[in-house]
Each structure stands twice: as structure tokens, then as C-alpha cells.
Amino acid sequence: MAAIVPHCDDISPIIPYLYLGNYRAATNPTLLRNNGIRHVMSILSEREAISPDFKVETIQYKMVVKFDLPGEDMLLTLPECIEHLTTITKSQQGLLVHCMMGVSRSATVVLGFLMKTNGWPFEKALQVLISCRSVVNPNFGFRAQLRLFDRMGFRLxxxxxELRLYMLNAIAFRNYTEQFHQNVVEYLRRLEALERTESATNQLSYTTVFRCVRCSRPVFTDLNLLEPHQHGGITTGGLMTGGSPMSALVPESNSCKYFLIEPIIWMIERDVLTSFPGNSTGKIPCPHCNALME
Incomplete structure (x- = not known):
């Protein structure tokens, strides 16, 4: 096989032991060896994955399956990727992060790492990374996700x-008509895992508990509340907050008396979502007394 001649944009040093590059760099054994690279993180689709024929035995490979599409989720993957980059660079072993061109997907991961490691806002991290690799240009969806990562203090x-709504759209509503129920289960699993992590460092923050009017037991909190909606959700007729009917919180000028809430674990346990989509009545049974909350 003919030797691959490095191109000026194939690989770019970012900080000591961290490199950003393209597919050609990741499949060039000489280039990897000359830069002391012992680890390769590939941000590629399954079809783009590096063939075993092009892998080097002495190098450890990590694959993160992603497409370079604005709607692709990078945000929820960032903490794991950042942890990997942190571990490898601290061990003083060379690491190449790459996608096909070293422009969007892999740049997004490195940007997240620079933001969290240095406490930099997105725009500064982008400016620094472009100074190291001029072709860096994450797609607009990845930029929006990184800005949200910035607003959350470089964590989930x-x-x-914004994060809860992002997760709802990224997980629950992907392939909406085909596997909605399975997607909601996955969404709740991911949400529950994050809530467990959050509770270890910071208690879940909510100010209002919504209770069933009949049994007065908690149903959801304002953390689960998305926004008033004209086509679905739970109306104010079967809920109260504290000792006051929920209707007291709705302006008289607002003709809509519904509230849109995110899926909650008890909806799966009670099989509430089996008939959704298609059920537009807005009636959901209380998980405690089974009274319909209209």
C-alpha cells in the first residue's frame, strides 16, 4: 500500500498531547507515530468507521457514532467525551480526535473540552480553536448545543x-411515529440517570408541586411543566397547587386552560402513553387514585 502523504490540514496540535484532525490523519500510521499519538477518538457514522485494516495495533481506538447534521445530539455525549480527553491528556499520552474532515463533529468535542477545562465561553473557545486549526466550523446545531452547554456552566x-426540552426533542421525539413509546422510555431512563447525578451535587430545584384535587397527592412539579398549549396537556380542572386551585394561576385573558408537561415515569408505569399519539382528550389518570385529571 502506498504511503499517505500528510496534508497541511490533516492534523493540528491544540494543547500538549491533544490533536484535532481528519480521517486521513487517523489512518496514517507514520503521522500518528511521529506525533506520539497512542489514542484515537473517532466521531463518525457507522458507515464511516475506520476499517480494521487501517488500525494500528499499538493504538487504542474509541468510537462515538455521530452524523454531521444540525439535529444530531452531541450535547448529551459531551461529558463522557470530555472525561476521556481529560484522562488521556493528563496521562501525557498523545490523543487524536477526528471526524471525516476535522471541521465540525470532532471540533465540537474539542470545543466542549476547552470550555470546561478553561472555563471559557463558547465564543472564546471557538476563537482559540480556530487559531490552532483554521478550518474549524461546527454546524449551527452543534453551535447551539455548545452555547447551551456554556449557559449550564459546562455540565448537564x-x-x-432548556436542557429538559432539548432532551425531550432529541430522544423522545426522534422517529416519532414509529417508536414513540420506546423513545419515551429511553428519555425517562436518561433523565432519571441525570437526576441521580444532579442530586449528589445539587438538589432538584422546583417551587410548585401540582397535586390531584381528589386525593391531594403529588402528581408533578413545575420542573416538569413546559408551557401552556392549545392542543394537549393537563387542564387546570383536576389540579391544585398547595391549597389553591391551579386555575388561580391562569390569566383570565388566556383562553387555554391546558398545561403541557414532559413525560414522567409514572406515565410508563401506569401505561398512560400506550395510546399516544392519537389520544387528544387531555385526560390523564392520577397515578394514586386513578381520578381523571382534565
């Missing part, structure tokens, strides 16, 4: 309503 803040 489960108290952040």
Missing part, C-alpha cells in the same frame, strides 16, 4: 428547562 444541569 437537570434543573435547566
Amino acid at each position: 444541569d437537570i434543573n435547566n428547562k
Whole structure:
């Protein structure tokens, strides 16, 4: 096989032991060896994955399956990727992070790492990375996700309503008509895992508990509340907050008396979502007394 001649944009040093590059760099044994690279993190689709024929036995490979699409989720993967980059660079072993071109997907991971490690806002991290590798240009969806990561203090803040809505769209509503129920289960699993992590460092933050009018037991909190919605959700007729009917919180000028809430674990346990989508009645049974909350 003919030797691969490095191109000026194939690989770029970012900080000691961390390199950002493209597919050609990741499959060039000479280039990897000359830069002391012992680890390769690939941010690729399954079809783009490096063939075993192009892998080097002395190098450890990590694959993160992602497409370079604005709607692709990078945000929820960032903490794991950042931890990997931190561990390898601290061990003073060379690490190449790459995608096909070293422009968008892999740059997004390195940007997240620079932001968290240095406490830099997104725009500064981007400016620094471009100074190291001029072709860096994450797609607009990845930029939006990194800006949210910035606003959350470089972590996945489960108290952040933007994150909860992002997760709902990224997980529960992907392939919406085909596997909605399975997607919701996955969404709740991921949300529950994040809530457990969050509770270890910061208690879940909510100010209002919504209770069933009949049995007065908790149903959900304002952390689960998304926004008023004209086509679905739970109406104010079957709920109260504290000792006051929920209707007291709705302006008289607002003709909509529904509240849209995110899926909650008891909805799966009670099989509430089996008939969804298609059920537009807005009636959900209380998980405690089974009264319909209209």
C-alpha cells in the first residue's frame, strides 16, 4: 500500500498531547507515530468507521457514532467525551480526535473540552480553536448545543428547562411515529440517570408541586411543566397547587386552560402513553387514585 502523504490540514496540535484532525490523519500510521499519538477518538457514522485494516495495533481506538447534521445530539455525549480527553491528556499520552474532515463533529468535542477545562465561553473557545486549526466550523446545531452547554456552566444541569426540552426533542421525539413509546422510555431512563447525578451535587430545584384535587397527592412539579398549549396537556380542572386551585394561576385573558408537561415515569408505569399519539382528550389518570385529571 502506498504511503499517505500528510496534508497541511490533516492534523493540528491544540494543547500538549491533544490533536484535532481528519480521517486521513487517523489512518496514517507514520503521522500518528511521529506525533506520539497512542489514542484515537473517532466521531463518525457507522458507515464511516475506520476499517480494521487501517488500525494500528499499538493504538487504542474509541468510537462515538455521530452524523454531521444540525439535529444530531452531541450535547448529551459531551461529558463522557470530555472525561476521556481529560484522562488521556493528563496521562501525557498523545490523543487524536477526528471526524471525516476535522471541521465540525470532532471540533465540537474539542470545543466542549476547552470550555470546561478553561472555563471559557463558547465564543472564546471557538476563537482559540480556530487559531490552532483554521478550518474549524461546527454546524449551527452543534453551535447551539455548545452555547447551551456554556449557559449550564459546562455540565448537564437537570434543573435547566432548556436542557429538559432539548432532551425531550432529541430522544423522545426522534422517529416519532414509529417508536414513540420506546423513545419515551429511553428519555425517562436518561433523565432519571441525570437526576441521580444532579442530586449528589445539587438538589432538584422546583417551587410548585401540582397535586390531584381528589386525593391531594403529588402528581408533578413545575420542573416538569413546559408551557401552556392549545392542543394537549393537563387542564387546570383536576389540579391544585398547595391549597389553591391551579386555575388561580391562569390569566383570565388566556383562553387555554391546558398545561403541557414532559413525560414522567409514572406515565410508563401506569401505561398512560400506550395510546399516544392519537389520544387528544387531555385526560390523564392520577397515578394514586386513578381520578381523571382534565
